[in-house]
Amino acid sequence: MKKRANRELGPDEPLCCCEYVDRLGNRSHVAACCCDCEDLDEACDRWLKKEPQKTDSLSRLVAVVADRLRVPWFWGGAWRIDLSVLPPLLLLPVFLHIAALHFLLGIVVLTTLPVLVLWYYYVTHRKKGRTLFFLSLALFSLGYMYYLFVTEVFLRGDVGLTQLCTVTIGLALTLASLVRTKREPGYVWLHSASPHSTVTYHNPRPDRDPAHTGHDGAIMANRGSASEKLGQGVEQRETGWSWCSVCMVDRPPRAGHCRICGICVLRLDHHCVWINNCVGQANHCSFLLTLILFLLTSLHGISLVLSSVCPDQNRLTALFYCPGVYNRFSSALCFTCAWYCSTVTVGVLHLLAMQLCNVSYNVTEREARLALKEKTGRSTCCGLVVDTGIYLRGFWANWAEFLTRELPARSPKLTDVV
Template identity: 50%
Template sequence: MIWEKLKPPEPDDRMCCCECDINQCRCCCDCEDLDEAFSRYEHCDETCPAFGTMMDNMKISMIPALLLLPLLLKAAALHYLLGIIILTALPGLVLSYYYATHRRKRRTLFFLTLALYSLAYMYYLFITEILPRGDVSPLQTFAVTTGMILTIVSLIHTKRGPGFVTASLHEANHQQMDAENELTNSDGCIQSADSEKTRKHPNSTKWTLCPVCKIMRPPRAGHCRTCGLCVQRLDHHCVWINSCVGQANHRSFLQTLCVFVLTAVYGISLVLRSLCPRQYLMTALFYCPGVYSQPSTALCFTCCWYSSIITVGLIYLLVAQVVNISFNVTGREAQLAVRNKKGQSRLWGLVIDTGEYSRGFYQNWVEFLTMTDSFMSFHSSPTDLV
């Protein structure tokens, strides 16, 4: 019973205050009354015009954040101690500003806008400050520019949609299964192979009813609270792209991570070689004599640290994605396995191996790279750039 109170909520379940009392593990309130109170609060803008107008004006609340970012980086470039303080406090400042301005929004462009602006600002400094120093060749500049373009193109492709589940998907699946049954009934060998596959993976064809959307969804699909829809082979909802990562865009999401990480690491190495030509790359980021003698070099060095912090976080995300794919586990499935105390922890807790869909390293990657966007023509939507 204690675990039932401490377990994390399933992505398809509604949050309950009874799961929040960690110390006493007791029900702290009447959930129905709490839901009603929150419902009145969320719809306050319908009865309070002033509050609704204020929240509508929050669309321009990103402007102060975009203006403060370069100012904070310039302030961090004044002294290395000031840089340590500002860069350490910057994540907390970003989250504080987000909760103060965008907390109530289900989907928000806050993190996506901040990421794109940071990327553009780093490239701007590279062109205006590093390129005139003459230490970067045209070929190297072309490589960085190409990496930037490929990152944005991959991001746009990722934003085309994760593969939402609709009612027509279940009907289309029935039609396909009927056609396959007619084919397999005429060939005993194919029917025997299919029965063997079903025996090994009994859950591979099981459709379930979403308790929120009230529609039938295919195996490995999940309901996203943020988007409010079910997604095929749901991995997670990424706030940095303001979209879910699912069957239709998981490969392009991984591609975006790879291209960005390679471009960021290469760009940081070029900047450090230009600022600290006599230092090794591994030591230049920690010790670069004379870099604070000029404001421009100090700013570029500070931005190297800023980019390195972001890159390290994305490298961790990339490694986690690669490991999950190698075990054929999605982020949602790992969360459910932890909740239900199923699966085994692998690689020092980096992945939760459920063993339900894994067919070996090679076959798992073949399945990931060749998985088709099933019945996407029934529910495709135009490019979702926001």
């Protein structure tokens, strides 16, 4: 049978809600998801003939499936669904329901689940690729835990309307802060007029010439254009500015290039996979606020759930000893979710402690990793922070600089240039 060729998109012909432009630039329809699939036909033909598959056959098949997996949308055509979004939505409820069947299954599942997430994190971190898996897991966990809290705890009358409103407000504030965090970390744009960090050097590096420092000990940064600096032969060690050969921009002090996002960020701290975004100068404060709001909401929700399923036990000891909780499946499911939230809360608490220590020592996560690699810093606070000694001004001065520094001007979204 002759295969039907996809129509090319006309310049003035809009897409309907079920149409889209595929990865080859052709106009296609969601109903034709199983049509004209040469890669799948070739793979099945080789499998039936017991012939070895080509080296790139699996990757091409995954690319085709990912391109055709779409949902109809009202404007702009059908939206593409990222494959990394689906596993949390499908596997998390299944794992939690299995863990609620018996306490031994709960131990196995709640031990295996963090191990699998950490394994996937190291795999994606080594490949330096963007993924929506962790953001999808975080958002779906929040939504699913709130759904169980309303249906299994509130509707049974174990908590009042005031407690429900408190949890709801905490969840809403957490999501609002997360949206603010994801807006922009503070990109170094090519068209910007010499963007610079508001944080100055207060202690010069040992290999710097004291003649290049100001009267107050701060290293004066040359704010000339990139072409002027290249023409004058200005080096990174003398000014603190650096040239990014990937973004083709002149980076101010403490800015760094994110290999995952593929763009330079002002005062880059790290790339957080849980928000699928960088943490930099413009969103670092809102990132800390998101962690704090999540911790307060999670601790309050866990306390309410434990008081519901284990009313005769102390809330601190109920998490480890709650007799009879597995006699009813709904109580066991709530208890399992409380354990799951506790595991996530411990991880977020560790992240928040590291961030607070870094801010107190005026060091970013990126600078700490570089200092450990180059052996120019020392570990303090039981290994939570690496003191580089370059920007340290004192506890209160460091926090005042962190909270009052000037934010960069609003620039175009990353999706507009990538």
